[in-house]
Amino acid sequence: MEGIGQFMPFILMFVVVYFFMIAPQMKRAKKEKKFNAELKKGDKVVTKSGLHGKILEFNDKDGTCIVETMSGKVKFERSSISMEMTEKVKKEPV
Numbered sequence: 134m135e136g137i138g139q140f141m142p143f144i145l146m147f148v149v150v151y152f153f154m155i156a157p158q159m160k161r162a163k164k165e166k167k168f169n170a171e172l173k174k175g176d177k178v179v180t181k182s183g184l185h186g187k188i189l190e191f192n193d194k195d196g197t198c199i200v201e202t203m204s205g206k207v208k209f210e211r212s213s214i215s216m217e218m219t220e221k222v223k224k225e226p227v
Contacts (some may be wrong), residue, residue, distance in 0.1 A: 172198075174219055177218045180209055185218070 172178070176188050178200065184207065186200035196211050 165212075167192065168217070169214070172211070172214065177212045179216050179218055181213050181215045184209075188214075 135179045171186060171192075174188055177181060177185070178188060179185050180200070184200070184202060186202040186207070189199040189201050189206065191211065197208050197209050198214070200207050200209055200214075
């Protein structure tokens with residue numbers, strides 16, 4: 134019984150770290166993977182660097198996509214897309 138008591142602070146610390154750091158990070162990664170899988174041609178998106186554009190095509194071979202902006206076409210990693218704006222753009226009055 135005394136042996137378990139010595140390890141209890143370490144076990145408790147691991148549980149706290151898991152629930153406050155590891156689990157939310159895993160949840161976020163799963164949500165991001167689902168988001169990337171649901172992207173389709175024609176979606177208006179914002180990249181992590183802040184570039185706004187519309188997806189023209191995907192290249193599943195190397196995990197990239199072509200995004201059309203007002204100044205031309207740019208090739209991005211699919212994982213660099215941070216949010217999809219198609220529905221927001223439709224709702225905003227012009």
